[in-house]
Amino acid sequence: MRQPAQTCTPAKRLKALLNNRSATAAPGCHDPLGARLIAQAGFDAVSVSGYSVAASHGVPDIGLISGTQMTAQAIAIADAVTLPVVADADTGYGGVNNIAATIKAYERGGVAALHLEDQVNPKRCGAMASKALVSDEEMSQRLRAAVAARHDMLIIGRTDALTIAGLPETIRRCQCMADSGVDAVMVPSLSSLEDIERVVRASPVPVLHTVAETVRPVFTQSELQSTGLGMVLYSISLIQAIVHVQRALLSELKHKGSTAAFIDVMLPLHQLTELLDAKQYAEFESQILGNAR
Structure with missing residues (x-):
């Protein structure tokens, strides 16, 4: 049942959290029940993990879940809570017109923000091999289309460059994404506080970090907050524990x-x-x- 409307939109509340640079924790879920649990536990935001949604359908995160499926799931989750919802939108599910349609559908459904990645299609989970990146031009086109199509929702650029091309290229891509007008950038696979700090210092916009407890080192929220991160996504913690x-x-x-x-x-x-x-x-x-x- 949809919650009462609030005067300050979820997107504006999320923007304030990101700009506060206090590493706000946003646990990830794949369904409205998980979102309710996150809200009940007292968190300030919910993230919708593409990996978790794919896993809940019994398939790996390799682009098998359609934009229609992801949009429906993100909207159902946003409908279940009043917290801002940050949703995965993979590569936008097509060309610039498809991306614009995706942005509009997510925003109509109450999603506060979504992230678009710079991988080629078919995309892969960031922890998987065989990933490849699109050119700067294509990445910029995707993000500019998203920014042009949104009204209030935040657009987050995600780069998977770290495990492919290293930290300097990751930082350069973050800066290019910021130049394309995104509100924040997301960098998976960072494994040290020093590297997180380097990305944060170099980025003109807030940075989102993704936690993967069984793959990379685990840091406390206090440690992550010291780096100046905007938000920390615990994207797959719940589904790993559930399974x-x-x-x-x-x-x-x-x-x-x-x-x-x-x-x-x-x-x-x-x-x-x-x-x-x-x-x-x-x-x-x-x-x-x-x-x-």
Whole structure:
């Protein structure tokens, strides 16, 4: 159920968070339930991970999820919470007209920001091999199309240059993206605080960092804040934990014939029902049906 409108738009609230340069944590999710949990936990923003959405469909993050699917999922997540939502839009799902249509669809659905990457199609998850980058010209065209099509939503340029061409080229690409009019840049695969600081110092716009706990070193929020980052996306933390717990529970059931060992880590049914706002729906139904009598 859509939340009440607020006078300050999600995009404006997100822009303030980014400009504060305090490494705001934005956990990632693939569905509205995850977004509700993020909001309930007290975070200030939600990120929609393309990797997680693909994984939830049972496929790898190699461009198999369409723009229509990603748009629908991002809109459903934005509809579930009042927090600003930062969504993955891969390479924009086509040429500049497709990119413009993507921007307009995300924005109509209440998404506060999206990020576009500089990979060639078909794209790959940033942690995968066989990635390739588009030219500066094509990258700029994508971003300028996005900026021209948006009204209030923020546009974030993402570069996957680090593992392909190194840090100097990554910094140069960030600067080119800023020249194209983006509100922020996103640099996956940074593995040291020193490298993060170098990117932040060189970037004319706020920088987003992505955390991958099982692949790269893990830093505390305090350490990340000291670098001047605008935001930190914990893009796949939730789905990795979800899959681990589900696999363990299924193994227990299969081999021991019971889920009793997992009762302590299960959310009680009444709490899950509360999380889903069942009471709010029941009250609305009672009000409407009561007035009809």
